[in-house]
Amino acid sequence: MFYVKSLEHSIVLQPIHFGPKLYATIKRLVKESVEGVALPHYGYCVKVLGVDDENVKAGVIEYDTGDVCYTVQYEALLFRPMKNEVLDAVVTDIMSLGFYAAVGPLKVFVHMSKMPQDMNGEQGGGFDGNAWVSADEEVKIEEKCGVRLRILGCTADDGQFTAVGTMNDEFLGMIDTGDEANAY
Amino acid sequence: MSVASAPAFASGGGSAPSADLFGSDSDSDSDAPKKSTTTSKANLDLSSSDSDSDAAPVSTKKRSAVQESDSDSDDDRPAAKKPKNRVENFFEAEAEDEGEEREYTEAERQAEKLDENALAMMREQDRRRLGSGAVFDRNASIEDVASSFVARHRAEAALKRSQGAGISGSDFDRSNVGQQALMPGVEDPKVWMFKCKIGQEEALVIQIMNKALASAAKGRPLGITAACAGKSRGIVYVEGFSEPLCNEAVAGIRMLMIYSQKILPISDMTSVMEVTCKRKPVKDGQWVRLTRQPFKGDLARVERVMQDGNRCVVKYVPRIDLELLRMTEDKARQRKKTGPKPRKRFFNRQEIYDAGGKTSTGKLPTFTETYDMFDNQLFDADGYCLREVSLGTQVVPCEEKRSNLPTLEEFQDFRKKRKGEEGLDEEIEEQEGLTLIDELSKLQQAGGGGSEEQGHGISLGDTVIVVEGDLINLKGKVMQLDDNTVKVAPLDASIGIAEVEFLVGQVRKHLEIGAHVKVLNGRYGGETGAIHNIVDREGEMIAFLMTDMTSKEISVRVSQLTVSSDVSTGQAKLDGYELFDLVAIAGERNRNEVGIIVKVGREEFDVVNQAGSTIQVNPEQMRGKRNSNSLRATALDFGSNPVRVGDSVNILDGEYKNKSGTIKHIFRAFLFLHSQTMTKNSGVFVVKSTVCSLLAGGRTKGSEAPQPAMGAGRQQRPNPNGGGKMGKTVTITKGQWKGYMGIVTNETDKSVQVELHSRPKKVFVKIDAVKVKGDKFGPTNDDGQRLTNPGSGAAQGFAGGDTPYMGSATPMGGTTPMNLGGITPGGHAGGMTPMGYGGGADEEEENAWIPGPMDRSDADSVSDASGNVLLTGSTSALSSDGTPLDSWTPGSSFAGESPSSTAFTPSSVSGGDFGDTPLSGSTGGAGVGKPWFIDRVYVTGVDGVNYILKNVDTLSQTASAQPVGGGAVVELKASDCASRLLPEKDDNVLVFRGPEVGSEGKLVVIDGNDAIFSKPEGEGDQDFKIVEVSDIARV
Secondary structure: OEEEEEEEEEEEEOHHHOOOOHHHHHHHHHHHHHOOOEEOOOEEEEEEEEOOHHHEOOOEEOOOOOOEEEEEEEEEEEEOOOOOOEEEEEEEEEEOOEEEEEEOOEEEEEEHHHOOOOOOEEOEOEEOOOOEEOOOOOOEEOOOOEEEEEEEEEEEEOOEEEEEEEOOOOOOEEEEOOHHHHHO | OOOOOOOOOOOEOOOOOOOOOOOOOHHHHHHOOOOOOOOOOOOOOOOOOOOOOOOOOHHHHHHHHHHHHHHOOOOHHHHHHHHHHOHHHHHHOOOOOOOOOOOOOHHHHHHHHHHHHHHHHHHHHHHHHHHOOOOOOOOOOHHHHHHHHHHHHHHHHHHHHHHOOOOOOOOOOOOHHHHHHOOOOOOOOEEEEEEEOOOOHHHHHHHHHHHHHHHHHOOOOOOEEEEEOOOOOOEEEEEEOOHHHHHHHHOOOOOEEEEEEEEOOHHHHHHHHOOOOOOOOOOOOOEEEEOOOOOOOOEEEEEEEOOOOOEEEEEEOOEOOHHHHHOOHHHHHHHHHHOOOOOEOOOOHHHHHHOOOOOEEEEOOOOOOEEEEEOOEEEOOOOOEEEEEEEOOOEEEHHHOHHHOOOHHHHHHHHOOOOOOOOOOHHHHHHHHHHHHHHHHHHHHHHHHOOHHHHOOOOOOOEEEEOOOOOOOOEEEEEEEOOOEEEEEEOOHHHOOOOEEEEHHHEEEOOOOOOEEEEOOOOOOOOEEEEEEEEEEOOEEEEEEEEOOOOOEEEEEHHHEEEOOOOOOOOOOEOOEOOOOEEEEEOHHHOEEEEEEEEEOOOOEEEEEOOOOEEEEOHHHEEEEOHHHHHHOOEEOOOOOEEOOOOEEEEOOOOOOOOEEEEEEEEOOEEEEEOOOOOHHHHEEEEEHHHEEEOOOOOOOHHHOOOOOOOOOOOOOOOOOOOOOOOOEEEEOOOOOOOOEEEEEEEOOOEEEEEEOOOOOEEEEEHHHEEEEEEOOEEEOOOOOEOOOHHHOOOOOOOOOOOOOOHHHOOHHHHOHHHHOOOOOOOOOOOOOOOOOOOOOOHHHHHHOOOOOOOOOOHHHHHHHHHHHHHHHHHHHHHOOOOOOOOOOOOOOOOOOOHHHHHOOHHHHHOOHHHHOOOOOOHHHHHHHOOOOOOOOEEEEOOOOEEEEEEEEOOOOEEEEEEOOOOOOEEEEHHHEEEEOOOOOOOEEEEOOOOOOOOEEEEEEEEOOEEEEEOOOOOOOOOEEEEEHHHEEEO
16 A cells, blocks of 8 residues: 655764755755665655655764764655555566565565465466466466455565465456566 | 470471471362472461361462451460461470371471461451451441451452462462572571481481380470481481480481481572472383484484383494594594584495494394494494493483474484485385374374473463454453463453453464564474465464575464564574585595585585585585685676675576576676575575676665775776776876876866876876876877877777777787796786886787786686686677776886886887797687687688788787788787688688697588588598587688
8 A cells, every 4th residue: 555654764964964965965865765665564665755854853963973863754655565455466486386476666475375276286277387377277377477466464574575465366366468578 | 275286207208208297288288279389388278287178279268267267266276376386496395286297398487487477467357357346247337348358358468468478379489589588597497417328218217207206205305397318319317406406316216327417508408308300211212312422412212221221222323433544543533522523324334344444243231133343332234323321311312302302304314224225115215204204293292291381382472362262363462471371462452451361271372474483493493484374274273484595385383483573594503504605615536616505404514516506515525614705706797797795686598597686605707696486405596697687776876886805906997988087097287296197096076186106195186187198008098099009000909899809819928027027016916917018018918918807816716707707798898998897907007106017118028028938827718719820720800801820929829911812911910810710611621629629621511510521532531520610710
């Protein structure tokens, strides 16, 4: 789920940056250090929407180094995978135990037991080395094809969310053969 | 007031030497739903010392006692109380009731002291109640009754608190403070110990008791409080308040060595009463673990238990170190002490003979068979070692601890018969595997039986779910944990309950799918991974994990898991080597291989070597780690970008095409990559660096391009796209330093910092005040175009698009400056060039010094680099503007700081004495580059003209060349030849390498990569030869 939230971040600046461009530097550094990073509880920070000058609090000088620590409030567009959220993903890796699919920065693992029964071998179909194929061979999940998944759960460890998803439900499954992508 | 208590005496015999004073009546205590520990066993049951039928919980009983005391507050209660009041000097008390045998321990005395406080309180309460009338007085107002209840409960609570330490099973019971209060002090009776004959302890204690009873009957009680026999053999303890009384008590007891009397320090008194677990006897066929080196931790099976039950014969897989046989005595001793643990291997007589050892035969006591004997160990026909050991010190049963249980792998190792000899079928092995699993589960049940509480695996802070009762499916966090209850704070705050208490059996550990967990114990203990599925298997929740490191799927009971963000690195260590270490391995013929550890087993490693194949390696074969080399190394990817450890790369070609991975290690031009999505070899695979491309964003910032290993003295690379003057040699054209020459060491938009050649000084000048004179490779004009020696007749070598100069094609040896004037140049170490040629030096000489851009710190990687990397990698780099991306020759003709260039004159270089210098090793590389640079061969020059070579000088790699179309003969250097002219049908060809080298013939046909030529007539039969097209040249 995408949402906008106001967050705080602290930036440590060396004295070399003090000057007319101070605020610009702070804003740039906030962007650089936060964008694209997974923040525990909040999700991936997709974009920093804005930092207002008045939201940059007065810095605190660190005695040992002379650096100054600024606490900055910023608005960010966040992407947080939610439990039971249905997402469209692109398959990135096929393995004998299932496959990985990517939703932007988020990697979702779909285990074979979480695939439709006619695909995980229980009622035919299965893994053929490069793809997961359904019993009637109509559905073939290979790299770069698009799938619709439901998130079963996810965890955030350092800078990275990992999620486990299912494809074994109504309206879930392959939605795009990825042929166009595969053509390239 | 009647005093009715006996001086209690202990019959300290039997299995409970610390015989409980209130042996009989404390039974009622143990019925209460409380746990009791030996030392803190206390008797709360004051009023009914003989009420052994009373099974009510203590509190109830207490209340009844209180009520009872309402009616008859002063008759039988004091009777029970009195002796306790005087318990400390009870030997002065008259014994009237002699039927009772009592023994006092420190703990009880302590508890009783506390009891007194309680009694005092109770008495006070009774008085109050009496004052206010009967409890259930009909006339009493409701308030009175209520307040009396309140008072009663308050008193009870106070009682509980004050007795905390004494009341077994209460909350205070197990606290350290509670225990501490029970410790004996100075006012307590002292303990003396007497030696006696071993085995007589119990009998002696009984004798003392009889004596005490007898003398008490006579009206002269012995002045001791207890006698007992502890766990130590041959010692009897006597407790009393004074030594003379104690001596009197034991006087006349035979077999007791009076003279050995010794007082026991107070601190040691408790240990006398400590209860130790009885050692369980082992049975035949039971699994045990050896405890002595070098077998420590090894699994063994009991073959036969010896008669006394303390010794047994065990069978285990031996660890024979054959290396020892090949060593001198001293070295062998050294190795035995400090060397690596020998590997487990089955005994093989032949192996011993081969290694020069001798075996004999021997027997085990009580065994009829004879066994092979080697190094004082006996081996049976299957290769197992047999040995008689003592239980407890040399072996411990596996079942004693859960963590000691053998794993399936260990079983398999144990069962693994000597290879080849048994010839086990797969099927048999499979069956055996099944029986092993059965055995394992049996063992686990047996081992787990005693630790059922551990089974639920709940600890503080865990999330649990309620599985039975009204609140089923409630989820909460464990706030407090007792032996059999848990306090749970519901996760859903809207429920409005802070904490609910459940029995342990009513809740179950709860984990969410997708959680990252760590396995606490069991076979997969220590593994981490993400849960992708949880299933209910016969009431037991099983979680399926994808492990982090190896991308395996494992199934584990939920109770064995805990949420954790750790990422395990698999088995910890073996002989100091860890997973994903880059190691050198002793290969065949003393050649060391390098590989990366992908699995750490109990005894050996799985290693993926440079070739990408997996091999099993013993710790003995390891030749050290290469991690630090790898961390320092850089390799070049397809686009000649330096890649380092930790970078992510895409693989462009080969088996792993389109995969991507993170560089774990670099060895020469090989990258050891790790990918999460690969299951084989823990996700590790090997590729050449040149088939990879650095992933965009693999590195955080472009500007942080690694400073390859050289460190000091190395200049920054010039920007290949022009613009940057960094590292260029410039002359200053304006200002104070006009006319000076130097190297640009730093630059900004407007100014540059120039390190002057002639003075040890760095100066800042405006950027328009400098003129680029060259770079470290030689003089250039301002556009960065290379100045060439007009006299050399060579074409402009760096023209874009042309085949770049290959270092190999140049007369390398000749220009090796080391050889030139016997001058020691700066050497490679500093990264400064050893080369210094004059401004007019021939161009190919510079070319000769464009070696592979590789990690120069590693001498052996250089040659490799020039073989691999240079030929492919730097090709494109060179062509853009003629400036190699990377080179290790920062010195130039202008480089005044280059020690070598100032040391000799250009003329000495351009002199014709190249021939004198022997070919250096790297000219071998030249031969590989253009091996067809031979007489008579047709070549195409870089200028596009075809030549026939004549008078080739292999040393200087020059030849006089006759243009094919006719024209003047010119001097041609190998570097001027772009390629050889490919022969066509019916052309004469010469084979310049391969098995047919030297043979000539007429080309018949070219078929793919094969060329078929016929040998000219006159050399016997018409003979067709097939060689590779790349091996022939037209002549």
